[in-house]
Amino acid sequence: MSLFGTNGVRGIANEELTAEMALDLGRVIATLKSGRIAVACDTRISSFMLKSAVLAGIMSAGCDAIDLGIAPTPALQFYAKNKRVAGVVVTASHNPREYNGIKFVQENGAEFFREMDMESERIYNSKTFRVAKWNEVGSMVRDDCIEPYVSAIAESVSLERKFRVVVDCGNGAGSFTTPEILKRLDCEVYGINCNPDGRFPARNPEPVESELELLKKAVVDFRADLGVAHDGDADRAVFVNEKGEFISEDAMLALMAKHYVEKNGGGIVVTPVSSSRCVEDAVREAGGEVVYTAVGSPVVAKVMLEKKAVFGGEGNGGLIFPEHLLARDGGMSVAKVLGLMDESGKRISELISEIPRYYMLKGKVACRDKEKVIKGLRELFPEANHADGARIEFEDGWLLIRPSGTEPIARIYAEGKTKKRAEELYKEGLSIIKKLLD
DSSP states (O other): OOSOBTTBEEEEBTTTBOHHHHHHHHHHHHHHOOSEEEEEEOSOTTHHHHHHHHHHHHHHTTOEEEEEEEOOHHHHHHHHHHHTOEEEEEOOTTSOTTEEEEEEEOTTSOBOOHHHHHHHHHHHHHTOOOOOOTTSOOOEEEOOOHHHHHHHHHHHOOOSSOOEEEEEOTTSGGGGTHHHHHHHTTOEEEEESOSOOTTOOSSOSSOOGGGOHHHHHHHHHTTOSEEEEEOTTSSOEEEEOTTSOBOOHHHHHHHHHHHHHHHHTSOEEEEETTSOHHHHHHHHHTTOEEEEEOSSHHHHHHHHHHHTOSEEEETTTEEEOTTTOSSBOHHHHHHHHHHHHHHHTOOHHHHHHTSOOOEEEEEEEEOSOHHHHHHHHHHHOTTSBOSSSEEEEETTEEEEEEEOSSSSEEEEEEEESSHHHHHHHHHHHHHHHHHHHO
């Protein structure tokens, strides 16, 4: 596949992802689906242009469109699930400012699965759209997905303690939801970059630790209990503890997975092969089981549905709460983390200290013959997990070699109980790829 990646279609706005493409993608989903289709977008400068084109494409194929305006991706997904309508989100999520994207959503709120993306791409490439007659084109209405989404999250958690929280929405779509969720949970809220601005003047949309110095300082200065930051469409949330220290996304995934397994008296947790072993350690200790998948939240959601998992997510701040939505949700993540802090009576730093610590290294190397590498990995390591490349387990760590689906590279992940062991495994990964490509 060349158009759809792991999370829809993405590219530089008006260069790689044009209004013409957006129009045709609107036609695609309206060819695949009947009835009403909801559309929302993030705060990016190009989002209104692309959203307008998607809406036009939907109506031209004879479907009625629902314009939800600017909203976090999970807010549209929650709306789709409750209204039983398909949806489209115009967002590039965590990608840099100049990018945008288009993602299709099912009537159950989950993103399109891989086979659905393949069929979408087939229709797009063949231009076999449904075309409505002049008197059968669709109509458009406007609706609100923010209030139902905020209310549902606020009502799902009951807090006995009053928490002080600093939230950095990164000028993204979460600006409309997370501060309000926290207020309704009776938190004392301090906002950073909570004014929507598609130029993202304060920081890049991806909430990596290096971009969150202001958040870390604010947590300390305001003596807050928790700090949280979102990406551009607020389907991810990363956290800072009360000391102003960044919390590893894998550690947070492990903590919430452990909590859900304990709460359910066991169960399955689904996560990609790129996730830290601390997740598996925590889940097993709680009496649960981990199922590994290929990288990508739609794959995780699909396997969660199939396995009736109690929890799932990725080690990038993308947590999935299946009782709420089969999709990553940054707003719900904040509420559930506060709920766990309230229930346990512990600070977030104390809770995280209970999660086993590992050291991970990530990198990439040139790889133009992906099939050769994949075949070689299967022959060299038949016992490895081949859900996505090869995850090779060792007593004190693991190594993942994963050829990229969109670039001529192979990614290497190495994790060990010590930094030295992680470095050794990483070098081993480089050696394996060199051997396979020689």
